[in-house]
Amino acid sequence: MNRILTIAQQPLTRLFLVALIVLSFQTTIFNTMRPFGVCLQVMLLLSTSSGLARGSEIGAIAGFIVGMMYDLVLSTPLGLGAVVFALVGYLAGMTNSFVHQPTWWTKMLLAGAASGLGMLFMPLALTIVGREGVMNRHILVVALVVGVTNAAATVPAERLCGWVLSEPSEVR
């Protein structure tokens, strides 16, 4: 029993459970609410917020897990989203470490920029693995809308990721 509790208290277990719930929102409500015809990417927000909350390395690991879960419900090649999300999580964490005394608005800017970049990396990665027709002007609109909306939701998401990825002793 203690062993199960110990596993359940691990940050990655919490991340998996929280990501599962966020993924369910991604595939339902955020899938149908499409401002400017763009599907909002809360899974990408989870990756960037992880990087902002816990640094580049943990951001990359969290991004990989979140991206892999997202890949499992998409029809894109498995692992492609994981690589892109890991890169985005790493970028968000790394750039945040360069900011002297980060504030809420610097984090919003960084999350928005990282999310926008992620939406540009994704079609690039799809093109590299042989998918045609995804590199068009529409990706700029996608990057802009996802960047702005993710920036707006960064503060609560970063707090959530800060709790999710904290060590068990910190939670108690």
Place this chain on the structure above:
Amino acid sequence: MDLRNSSSVSSARRLFGAIFHPIEGVTRVVTTPINNIWHGITDYGDVSQDNKRLKDLIARQEGATIANIAGVREAQELLALNGLPTLAGIDSCTGQVVGQSPSNFSQTVEINRGRRCGIRVGMPVLNAAGLIGKVTESLDDRAVVMLITDPAYSLSVKIVNQPPPKVTVPNKVPESPENQTTTTTSTTTTTTIAPKSMIPGFTPGVTIATLPNASPNAPSSESTIAGDIRPGQGNVSQITVPPGANLPLRETGALEGRGLSRAPIVRFIENQPRFGVVYIGSPIVSSGGATSLAPPDIVVGTVSRIISRTGTLGPLLEVKVAANLESLNFVRVLLYQPTTERPSAP
């Protein structure tokens, strides 16, 4: 990682789906009111306009449907008599679209029917208007359908080239009443004149081969006799027109999706004189065949734009898809698995 369709990746997806789908179902129920509010705010105007437009459309189509049903039945009987495959002989499974792809870079939808209904990877999916795509993933109670606008989608199709439209001239030429059809337009009255040949005894478009020694009273085993031609009644020798000479010509090509914001195109149309000029509005249907992804004669759409190319390259045709892919609801999966999609024996 899974470009080779490995079974372990499919198992992982299936296992994750088994865990995730109950959670997704609960979330869907919980978020439905929010979703409805969003659509109420953003889509109300469009829905009202659509409602009016659809009411008009239904009124117009009710009459045409009855005539079409009779025509389709006759066509199916003819195909069955000749041992040709028809859609009527293929079982289907009806499902409802429960979600789109949450990605901005692929065009797929998810339906609430899966392997339990007999759905397998590769089966074509239709709605009332025509072809919408093919199944790319099949779970127990769910299936993912790749839409025909997806860049990864390709299908062999036929373009039915309509014969050139008949020339309409102003009502100046005196004609016998039986050859005239009067059409009223908003500006003027025109008369469509059936083309009449200068050759005695020959009417273009007649699908009959006349027999020189046929008795005038003998019942003809050939098809309809049009105009004033009667075997044996002409005082000059008649010209035989082979049956089917005026039927619409067909040419095959490959339909390819180009993403959500661009219309699919048809390539590899041969630039041959017999096929003639492709007209905007010409219907496009699936061609069928042993290696095709869909059975023959499923409506795909119409030609919306023709892009001419130089040399022997045939034209590129942009396709206006018959089905409205942005508002899919009920769809029908034909339980027809193409040979190319069948799993190979170990």
